[in-house]
Amino acid sequence: MKLCVFANLYAKKPLDEALSILKELGVETVEIGCGGYPGKDHADPDILLNDEAAFEAWMATFKKYGMEIAALSCHGNPVHPDPEIAASFDRDFRNAVLLAEKAGVETVITFSGCPGDHPGAKYPNWVTCPWPDDYLKVLEYQWNDVLIPYWKDAAAFASSHGVNKIALELHPGFCCYNTESLLKLRAAVGPVIGANFDPSHLVWQGMEPASAIRMLGDAIHHVHAKDTKIDKLNTAKIGVLDTKHYGDELNRAWVFRAIGYGHDIAWWKDLIDNLRLVGYDGPVSIEHEDSLMSIDEGLKKAVAALNEAIIRDPKPTTMAWA
Numbered sequence: 650m651k652l653c654v655f656a657n658l659y660a661k662k663p664l665d666e667a668l669s670i671l672k673e674l675g676v677e678t679v680e681i682g683c684g685g686y687p688g689k690d691h692a693d694p695d696i697l698l699n700d701e702a703a704f705e706a707w708m709a710t711f712k713k714y715g716m717e718i719a720a721l722s723c724h725g726n727p728v729h730p731d732p733e734i735a736a737s738f739d740r741d742f743r744n745a746v747l748l749a750e751k752a753g754v755e756t757v758i759t760f761s762g763c764p765g766d767h768p769g770a771k772y773p774n775w776v777t778c779p780w781p782d783d784y785l786k787v788l789e790y791q792w793n794d795v796l797i798p799y800w801k802d803a804a805a806f807a808s809s810h811g812v813n814k815i816a817l818e819l820h821p822g823f824c825c826y827n828t829e830s831l832l833k834l835r836a837a838v839g840p841v842i843g844a845n846f847d848p849s850h851l852v853w854q855g856m857e858p859a860s861a862i863r864m865l866g867d868a869i870h871h872v873h874a875k876d877t878k879i880d881k882l883n884t885a886k887i888g889v890l891d892t893k894h895y896g897d898e899l900n901r902a903w904v905f906r907a908i909g910y911g912h913d914i915a916w917w918k919d920l921i922d923n924l925r926l927v928g929y930d931g932p933v934s935i936e937h938e939d940s941l942m943s944i945d946e947g948l949k950k951a952v953a954a955l956n957e958a959i960i961r962d963p964k965p966t967t968m969a970w971a
Contacts, residue, residue: 650921650959652952653719653932655680655873658944660690664707667691668714674952678717680871680934683748684741685725685759692721694744698751708752719932720756720871721745724818727803728795729773730765738762742803746812756814756871757807758845761825761834764795775822777890796824797837804841816845816870827854828864835868843870847936848920852877852911853889853903862923869929874955875936876911879903895940905938907947909954917958925960933959 656679659667671679683692697704711718723745725738745757763773766787776784807815817825825831835842846869848858884902891902898904908917935955939947
């Protein structure tokens with residue numbers, strides 16, 4: 650496994666400066682945003698796909714710091730019911746695939762997206778319960794008429810350009826938000842579809858990430874390292890479905906935290922062990938979204954914790970004691 654950082658936390662710094670900071674911390678590989686919600690501060694495909702000098706200079710910056718590109722991220726909703734919004738996210742995804750092909754990167758990260766409840770809808774409709782029966786009809790439309798057809802086409806496009814891993818981040822608000830929904834889409838589309846495994850989004854749903862890892866197995870294409878702290882006092886009063894702003898930490902049911910501030914290091918070591926047990930040996934990418942810490946402090950603490958937890962050497966092929 651390699652220590653990775655989603656460099657978007659330093660999106661407002663030039664790429665050279667961001668990589669210099671990460672190199673100083675001992676980071677080995679990076680995840681780069683190139684469209685969608687992450688933006689294009691460190692990689693604008695419209696430029697890099699059409700300007701060879703700019704592309705070579707961009708690649709040289711990574712080489713300068715001995716930094717690998719683990720994945721390109723373009724999180725978005727390419728099945729949004731508004732055709733213009735959907736087309737924009739779809740364009741970003743396809744450009745990310747083309748840039749990944751050009752840069753020799755195998756993994757592109759995004760969301761599955763979420764359609765509306767009918768062809769004329771204006772906003773996405775995330776279904777969370779099976780009753781009244783209207784919701785099951787919404788799900789049938791979303792999956793059979795929109796989601797599966799879209800991702801069959803998008804996966805074929807990615808595969809034809811050497812991107813064999815579309816890592817969908819399991820995130821509430823989108824159709825693929827847990828293990829079952831991800832595996833459902835993967836079964837319909839094929840193994841190019843997999844998970845960007847971010848435990849922080851699973852914890853507040855009541856899931857045990859180590860168990861989810863075993864269920865997903867080789868469907869894990871990428872891993873985010875981010876923690877969640879459940880506020881037991883608030884959750885006892887309001888439950889975990891919380892739409893208050895992330896900045897209202899005192900009253901929220903849960904908040905995102907840096908590694909070690911939602912769960913102890915033993916929990917993180919067990920998570921790493923389970924990743925290894927199912928054969929995952931790729932990057933573990935720190936994503937900083939801790940509203941109680943500055944970016945610099947949160948990143949340093951996360952790097953220290955993850956350095957203690959991750960296992961770098963290859964898994965032994967023999968056991969002298971057995």
